[in-house]
Amino acid sequence: xxxxxxxxxxxxxxxxxxxxxxxxxxxxxxxxFSGLSSAELNGQTATVFNPGxxxxxxxxxxxxxxxxxxxxxxxxxxxxAARLFLGDYITxxxxxxxxxxxxxxxxxxxxxGDATDFLSLGYFTGAIALSDDFASDDQNYAVGTALTRxxxxxxxxxxxxxxxxxxxxxxxxxxxxxxxxxxxxxxxGYNGTTNxxxxxxxxxxxxxxxxxxxxxxxxxIQYIGITRDDNVxxxxxxxxxTQIPEPSSLLLIFIAGMGLFMVRRR
Numbered sequence: 001x002x003x004x005x006x007x008x009x010x011x012x013x014x015x016x017x018x019x020x021x022x023x024x025x026x027x028x029x030x031x032x033f034s035g036l037s038s039a040e041l042n043g044q045t046a047t048v049f050n051p052g053x054x055x056x057x058x059x060x061x062x063x064x065x066x067x068x069x070x071x072x073x074x075x076x077x078x079x080x081a082a083r084l085f086l087g088d089y090i091t092x093x094x095x096x097x098x099x100x101x102x103x104x105x106x107x108x109x110x111x112x113g114d115a116t117d118f119l120s121l122g123y124f125t126g127a128i129a130l131s132d133d134f135a136s137d138d139q140n141y142a143v144g145t146a147l148t149r150x151x152x153x154x155x156x157x158x159x160x161x162x163x164x165x166x167x168x169x170x171x172x173x174x175x176x177x178x179x180x181x182x183x184x185x186x187x188x189g190y191n192g193t194t195n196x197x198x199x200x201x202x203x204x205x206x207x208x209x210x211x212x213x214x215x216x217x218x219x220x221i222q223y224i225g226i227t228r229d230d231n232v233x234x235x236x237x238x239x240x241x242t243q244i245p246e247p248s249s250l251l252l253i254f255i256a257g258m259g260l261f262m263v264r265r266r
Contacts (some may be wrong), residue, residue, distance in 0.1 A: 035070025057087025
């Protein structure tokens with residue numbers, strides 16, 4: 001190998017590894033809702049489903065009420081839910097440098113409903129019933145949920161059991177993109193005794209500071225899900241769950257990669 005080619009190889013390796021430091025986000029789950037409006041979401045397979053979740057007991061198959069359709073639309077007039085099972089994947093990363101997760105989706109309550117009706121996105125510790133919305137039926141399972149209403153100038157963030165607070169109302173209704181981040185890393189304050197993780201909510205229409213809550217008891221997230229309350233209709237789109245390793249863990253990957261390269265070179 002010439003000096004020039006060695007230099008080029010090293011430069012390329014450094015660039016790729018440095019890029020991983022900046023873009024270390026891992027897509028665990030995503031769904032593009034590209035199916036037909038006449039087909040049910042129930043039984044559909046997530047567009048992306050990380051094999052690590054399957055190995056942890058999770059399932060890529062949607063379990064949903066009949067009112068959730070493959071194109072992301074929601075019809076009917078009852079409370080409904082749809083969920084994906086993550087197994088122990090998140091639990092297995094509690095207290096580690098890879099224990100940070102972000103759930104995002106766009107929610108659009110387009111018609112129907114009154115001031116109390118909403119669409120929601122969130123994390124759950126148990127299998128929310130398909131005939132339930134999280135607020136009136138399964139708050140015990142919801143540990144980090146965002147909801148948006150079609151009318152009534154209020155949008156709520158539900159934190160769940162073992163948190164410092166439960167509901168935080170902010171300004172905004174209608175079409176919204178939500179981001180719900182759980183941080184179970186030591187860098188984020190997790191110690192498994194007095195701090196069991198934190199949750200931060202964000203939205204494209206957020207007014208004021210980011211809602212931020214810490215948990216004082218163990219959080220065992222098993223599901224991600226979407227729900228509809230009563231007769232509000234609309235759609236969901238661009239759902240994704242990502243894992244965000246801390247920079248320290250990515251730095252170890254960088255160092256290990258450089259070490260392997262040097263061993264190979266020698």
